[in-house]
Amino acid sequence: MMSYRFSDRMRRVPESFLGELFRVSNDPDIISFAGGLPSSAAIDVEGITAAAKDVLENEGRRALQYTNTDGFLPLREYIARRYRERLKIPATAADIQIVNGSQQCLDLVAKILVNPGDPVGMESPGYLGAIEAFSLYEPEFHGVPLGNTGPDPDAFAALLSSRPLAFFYGIPNSQNPSGTTYSDTMRRAVARMCEDTGTLFYEDDAFGELFFDGKSRPPVKKYAPEHTIMSGSFSKIVAPGMRIGWLFAPEPIIHEFNVAKQAADLHSNFLCQMILHRYLETHDLDVKVRRVAGVYGENCRLMCDLLDDAGLLHTTPSGGMFLMATLPPRVAAMDVFSAGIREGVAVLPGVPFYVNGGGEDTIRLNFSTATEEEIHEGMERLVRVISGLA
Amino acid sequence: MMSYRFSDRMRRVPESFLGELFRVSNDPDIISFAGGLPSSAAIDVEGITAAAKDVLENEGRRALQYTNTDGFLPLREYIARRYRERLKIPATAADIQIVNGSQQCLDLVAKILVNPGDPVGMESPGYLGAIEAFSLYEPEFHGVPLGNTGPDPDAFAALLSSRPLAFFYGIPNSQNPSGTTYSDTMRRAVARMCEDTGTLFYEDDAFGELFFDGKSRPPVKKYAPEHTIMSGSFSKIVAPGMRIGWLFAPEPIIHEFNVAKQAADLHSNFLCQMILHRYLETHDLDVKVRRVAGVYGENCRLMCDLLDDAGLLHTTPSGGMFLMATLPPRVAAMDVFSAGIREGVAVLPGVPFYVNGGGEDTIRLNFSTATEEEIHEGMERLVRVISGLA
Numbered sequence A, B: 001m002m003s004y005r006f007s008d009r010m011r012r013v014p015e016s017f018l019g020e021l022f023r024v025s026n027d028p029d030i031i032s033f034a035g036g037l038p039s040s041a042a043i044d045v046e047g048i049t050a051a052a053k054d055v056l057e058n059e060g061r062r063a064l065q066y067t068n069t070d071g072f073l074p075l076r077e078y079i080a081r082r083y084r085e086r087l088k089i090p091a092t093a094a095d096i097q098i099v100n101g102s103q104q105c106l107d108l109v110a111k112i113l114v115n116p117g118d119p120v121g122m123e124s125p126g127y128l129g130a131i132e133a134f135s136l137y138e139p140e141f142h143g144v145p146l147g148n149t150g151p152d153p154d155a156f157a158a159l160l161s162s163r164p165l166a167f168f169y170g171i172p173n174s175q176n177p178s179g180t181t182y183s184d185t186m187r188r189a190v191a192r193m194c195e196d197t198g199t200l201f202y203e204d205d206a207f208g209e210l211f212f213d214g215k216s217r218p219p220v221k222k223y224a225p226e227h228t229i230m231s232g233s234f235s236k237i238v239a240p241g242m243r244i245g246w247l248f249a250p251e252p253i254i255h256e257f258n259v260a261k262q263a264a265d266l267h268s269n270f271l272c273q274m275i276l277h278r279y280l281e282t283h284d285l286d287v288k289v290r291r292v293a294g295v296y297g298e299n300c301r302l303m304c305d306l307l308d309d310a311g312l313l314h315t316t317p318s319g320g321m322f323l324m325a326t327l328p329p330r331v332a333a334m335d336v337f338s339a340g341i342r343e344g345v346a347v348l349p350g351v352p353f354y355v356n357g358g359g360e361d362t363i364r365l366n367f368s369t370a371t372e373e374e375i376h377e378g379m380e381r382l383v384r385v386i387s388g389l390a
Helices: A008-012 A018-025 A045-063 A073-087 A103-113 A128-135 A153-162 A184-197 A251-265 A270-282 A285-309 A333-343 A372-389 B008-012 B018-025 B045-063 B073-087 B103-113 B128-135 B153-162 B184-197 B251-265 B270-282 B285-309 B333-343 B372-389
Strands: A096-099 A119-124 A140-147 A167-170 A201-204 A228-233 A245-248 A322-326 A362-366 B096-099 B119-124 B140-147 B167-170 B201-204 B228-233 B245-248 B322-326 B362-366
Touching: A008 B251, A045 A270, A045 B045, A073 A096, A073 A245, A073 A270, A096 A103, A096 A251, A103 A128, A103 A201, A103 A228, A103 A245, A103 A251, A103 B251, A119 A128, A119 A153, A128 B251, A140 A153, A153 A167, A153 A184, A184 A201, A245 A251, A251 B008, A251 B103, A251 B128, A270 B270, A285 A322, A285 A372, A333 A362, A333 A372, B045 B270, B073 B096, B073 B245, B073 B270, B096 B103, B096 B251, B103 B128, B103 B201, B103 B228, B103 B245, B103 B251, B119 B128, B119 B153, B140 B153, B153 B167, B153 B184, B184 B201, B245 B251, B285 B322, B285 B372, B333 B362, B333 B372
Parallel strands: A119 A140, A119 A167, A167 A201, A201 A228, B119 B140, B119 B167, B167 B201, B201 B228
Antiparallel strands: A096 A245, A228 A245, A322 A362, B096 B245, B228 B245, B322 B362
């Protein structure tokens, strides 16, 4: 009988809810507010099909062969141009590396920057996928409480002044899980503090295109370009199944990142890179994104109204796909999770989002996947579950 | 001015030739024997295009959405069935995890098994992509000389008996870079030795379908199923641009591997998984593979004949895409590389394939990419370069 020995880093991975969530999201009897899927209705299947035919019929032999690690140059040029036009920040294709969805940035950025025991700063609550990816590099996590306008300024300043961090990771736009957006004052303060202390800010921008008002917010990258690594993704604005995201970072970081990317998987799937680029070339992404954000905005308002009706405290996002609600006293989120599954509604307990503990009375709710009718029905079930536990 | 600090592991990555090689492979004036591309002519663009249309038109919304980390179940079932039918070894979908090309197995297997300083065994010469991927987990490499029928049995036994390895990595079928195939005696000996010492054997089987005689060889996995992790890839037999490979391993390994895969990039691109499965369902892979292997066999024989004519020693592969040649006394492979680029022929120096040094007088030659005419012309240039240096 063989006994297998695993590396020490594997013991650091927190118990994951994501596998359980994918199972739940396939059960037709359960209305899920627990996952993080973009609306399937928002995926332009016809447009992508046409782009796929075009690429395969005209450049199929190239699209199906090996390519370079950096990614498809015209796609990187598109991304850089969009940064220049949408956010008014300088960017060229040389600053962009294509990855398998922006989750891969979390893995590879930690790989190139984190030694075991290195301090890594994060928002608290922080993104679960980031906690999982970083954990494998055995950092010492330091959570900074996230308020309504960004990380607590005093705690943030104290952390950055106290020790050299490998980096601070944050999601300034419509954060996952809280839905919080940093104020412009906070963005400038974060940038200044990073410059003053020589700290790298890892700005995960998965949701920057999904503000309900259709307006963009200036990224921290704009105020501290040399101190900011930015990641982006087409998963929330075109289609997640293609797994195309990117890193946008200063040259020395891109260089090391490219070495790590090559060792990790040589390159991202080229066929999808070419299909995606063809699609973007022939469609107006802004029109599409405004429509998606509009629907998410209506869903979010509905969910907030129903939470208000039930007397539950919650964040009030201005974009993205998630909000957080606070449970009544003595109601534990884990109990709401378990009872919810039995009643046909899935929510995500807040606990795993807190690297230094806390959040026992919080749940994360997704408003991008369910329809209006499902939100009504699911929230009714959820309120019933919570009342039963109170 | 920001100064960036990188993790210690980044200092372990050997200088890579792969980036340089992709550049060389795009220069029309250079005949490249240095890369590792499968023949573009062998990619069934029409068949894959039809499969892509079918998937996108009938199940596009599903194919473009997020999915689970394991991979597309029908594709995993296809892979398992092929193991049962082709190699007569037991396998089910539960034993298979889909990855972004089998290079990702190298990264994630090392991630779950290797602590810094752990001994890892490898063939010498060994696969460069594996050396790069493993290096980032800071192992202590132990190379075992590779002979014509597999690793030197005494050195192999001595290494496995001397200390507990994280694993021993090998390519028993048409190895990259040497083209060597283990004898059946050696496969059984490797299996027995791994069982006797509780060692994991990482059996990279990128080329097992590409024997020129069309016959398969029993894998080490057959003789020591609980002690063998196997990886496979569609890159060499269908199309590399889709980046679809897999790990086939005992359940405890698959479980940890899945955790690491989820943290690394959530899942592999789903659109390509579905397209590939549709293609495999509607085409006879055996017919296609036999045709490709036949062409590679002819190319290989031609290259061996031309090396014989020039009086250069070389390995004589029975499959795969690579062979190794030995240079005349006092001719250094690095000089052949540099002079070759100037003369319009690219080869890969053997040095980076040797984890404990050596190989200064060896070059790796690829015979899958070039046409017959290009092999004639390229070998003429190469012989001229070597004569000029001798």
